[in-house]
Amino acid sequence: MNKVVKNPALALAGITDGMTLMVGGFGLCGIPENSIAQLVQMGVKNLTCISNNAGVDDFGLGLLLQGKQVKKMISSYVGENDEFERQMLSGELEVDLIPQGSLAERCRAGGAGIPAFFTPAGYGTEVAEGKEVRMFNGKPHILESALTADYAIVKAWKGDTEGNLIYKATARNFNPMMAMAGKITIAEVEELVPAGTLDPNQIHTPGIFVQRIFKGEKFEKRIEQRTVRPKN
C-alpha cells in the first residue's frame, strides 16, 4: 500500500480555497515546513487553519497570515506573532481561541469518532459561552465537540512507505491527533524508509491514518527561544 508521493505539490494537490486544514506543530517545533512553503506557492485563500500556534511573523503559519491566505485561525496561543495579533484585533482575521488541552482532545475525538466530550477546562470563562454545562463528581464541566479537517498536514521524523510515522522528542506534540482527524492526511518526513524497516512496536502514528507521505527536501527548524547555559 504505497502512499509515497514525490514532492509537496503532489502531496498537497486537491487543497483549494475555503478548505479547513489542520497543521501540526507547537510554535516552530515539529511544523511541516515544506508543506507550508507549498501552500504559500499555491496561493490558496480563505483557509481555516487549526493549529496550536500561528508561527512567527516570517516563519511557520505566519507566512500564510502575511499572504492573507487565512480567513480563520483555531489555536490556543498566538503570543509570538505580531501580524496575527494585528489582524485579529483589527477584525481582518477570525480567531477561535481554545484551551490547549481541549484543542488536542477535540482533534483526537475527531479522529476517533467521538463527536463530543465533557471537560472542566474553560468553565466559567468566555470559552464556555453557549456551551452545555453539566456537573460530574461535584465539579462543573463543559461539552466540547470534535474537530476534523479536509486535510491534515503533519511533520514526522521517520516514516515508511505505508505511512507509518515516528516523531522525535517534543516535535511530536499535536501531529499524532491531527493525523487522525484529517479526511486526507499528508505527512512530510525527514527520513523515508521502506515498509518493514521501522519496528512495529514503536510506531507513533499507524499508517491507516496517513494517505500521502513525502520526504521534505530541507528542514530549517528555526528555534523560537534559544536558551542555553554557558559551558564551564
Next chain:
Amino acid sequence: MNKVVKNPALALAGITDGMTLMVGGFGLCGIPENSIAQLVQMGVKNLTCISNNAGVDDFGLGLLLQGKQVKKMISSYVGENDEFERQMLSGELEVDLIPQGSLAERCRAGGAGIPAFFTPAGYGTEVAEGKEVRMFNGKPHILESALTADYAIVKAWKGDTEGNLIYKATARNFNPMMAMAGKITIAEVEELVPAGTLDPNQIHTPGIFVQRIFKGEKFEKRIEQRTVRPKN
C-alpha cells in the same frame, strides 16, 4: 523517583476486600500473571474487576473466579470461560458487559479527566438502556461515562525504575489505558532496567501513570488458540 518494589506482595499491598481493580490483558495475552497469582494468595474477596476478558477456567482472571473472589466483572467478552458463564447465568456473579471500544475509551477517559463522552456503539441495544441519546451528524450516539479503579494492574515487556513502560506486540492492548485510570497503578514487567536506559521517544506509558513496578518472577504466557500452518 524510584518506584521499584521487590515482589508482588509489596506491589499489591493495600488491596482489600470490595475494591475495584482494573486488570490489563486481552484473553491470556499481556496479563499480569504474577499479580493475579498474588491476588489468589491474598484471598481478597468481593472484588469488582474491570478487564476485557475473564481469562480461561484455570488461568488468568479465571483463577479469581474459581476462588469466588469476584463480585462483579466489567468486561466485553467472556466467551472462553465456562465458570464465568455458569456464575453469570446463575446470578452468583454480577456482570456488566460493555462494547470493547467503549470499555477502552472509558478507561482512557477515566485516566484523562474526561468524565463522559458520546459514542455510537451500542445505540439501539441493551447497552444503551438508561443512557442519554443524542444526535450528532445525523446519527444517534449514547453518553458513556469514565471508568476508574482503586488499583490498576498492568503487564509490560520492559520497564524502568521511574515506571516508564514499553509493551510488546499485541500484549499492549488495554494495559496503557488502565495504567492511566488507576488511582494506584502497579506494573509487572519482564525486564526492569535503570532510568535512562529506555529511549524517551519510545515509551508507551510514561512513568507518571505508574506508582509501583516490579519484575515478574516467571511468565507462563499461555496461548489460548494456537493456530499454525505447517512448515513446507
Next chain:
Amino acid sequence: MALDKNGIAKRIAQELQDGWYVNLGIGIPTLVANYIPEGIEVEFQSENGVLGMGPFPFDGEEDPDLINAGKQTITTRDGASFFDSATSFAMIRGQHVQLTVLGAMEVSQNGDIANWKIPGKMVKGMGGAMDLVASAENIIVAMMHSNKAGESKILKACTLPLTGVGCVKKVVTELAVMEIKEGKFYLLERAPGVSVDEIIAKTEGDLVVPDIVPEMNLN
C-alpha cells in the same frame, strides 16, 4: 450447491478493493484473508491492536504476545504496527477502516444484526462487535441462511438482543448474496446450482427477487 464456509469467504473476498483497511471478525470472516484477489493490496486490522496481519505462524514459531482478536496466534507483514485498544477503536469508530466483515446469528431487513447473546443460554459478550457495526460505513455479514433447526436467520425483525441497528448493508450466505436497502433484502446473486425458489423458501424477511438472478462467479 450451497457453498461451504470457504466459498462464502471467497465470495466476500471479491468485495475487497485495493488500498482498503479491513477488519475481519471471528469465524468465517477470518477465512476471507485467504482469498484476496490478485493485483490488489489490503491491510488487515484486528481490534486487539494490530494493523498489517499476515498468515498464521509456522508450527513452532508462535509468539504468545502476538494474537488476533480471536486469540489466535498470528504473524505480521512488513509495515505492520501495534497500538493500544483505545487507538484501535479510534480507527474503527473514526471510520478509518473501509470494510468490516462479521458473523451473525440473525439479520433483519432493516439492517439490524444480532450476534452476541441468547438470553438465558449463551452470553459470550459483544466484544468489539457493537463498536464495529455502529461505526463502519461498509459492513458485510457472513452467515448461514438458516439455523440448525432449519429456521431462517434472514428475518423481518431480529428476535435476539441486538448488536446494532440499521447497519448491515450486505449479507453473504451459503445460498445467496443479498443487499439490504429501503427495509428489504434484495437478492443479488445465488450460489452455483442453488435455485431462487430455495432462497425464497429459506428467507423469512421480505425478499426482492429480480427476473434474472446471476450465479456467483467463484473462479
Next chain:
Amino acid sequence: MALDKNGIAKRIAQELQDGWYVNLGIGIPTLVANYIPEGIEVEFQSENGVLGMGPFPFDGEEDPDLINAGKQTITTRDGASFFDSATSFAMIRGQHVQLTVLGAMEVSQNGDIANWKIPGKMVKGMGGAMDLVASAENIIVAMMHSNKAGESKILKACTLPLTGVGCVKKVVTELAVMEIKEGKFYLLERAPGVSVDEIIAKTEGDLVVPDIVPEMNLN
C-alpha cells in the same frame, strides 16, 4: 525588602514534595526548577509533551526538536519520556500532576484567576492555562502584588476575562504568601523586612491578618 523574581521562585520551591510531578508555567514559575530543596526529587512536566525536563542545554547543544511549552530549548534527564499533546493533557486533566505553578495578571479572593487576555489590547491566547487551572488540585500562583500603575492585582473580583474559577489555593508575590479559602485571602508569611501594613495597603481583596505574621525563611 520585596523579593525579586528569583526570591518568589525560591519561596515556591519550598512547597515541593518528594515524588511530585510538577508543571511550571512561563515566566517566574520556570525559575522554580532552579531551587529544588535538597533531598527531594520531583519531575517536571511540560504540556507540549515531555516529562523529566532537565536544565537548559549547553551553548551549541540546543536541539530544535526539544523545547518546553515556553518554546525554550531544554534538555531531559534520565527517565524522561515524550508524548503527544492529548496524552500530555490527559496527565493534567486526569490529575496525575501534583502541582501547577503559574503566573497571573489578577487573582480574586474566591480563587478566580485571569492571565490570558486584556480585551482590545493584548490577546496571546490561553495556551494550556485553562486546562491546568480547571484540573489541578494544587495550584500556586506566582505574581507581582501590583501592576506597573501601582494598582493591586490581589482583588475582591477579577476585572479581566477569567482563565478559571475558584481554583487558586495559594499566591506567592514579592511581598507575601497568601492562602485562599472561604472567599478570603489569608496572609501566611511576609517577605523579609516587608511590613504587614504595606501588604494590607497593596491588597484590594479581603485580607485576613493573624496577630503574628512570620517572615519567609529563604535560606
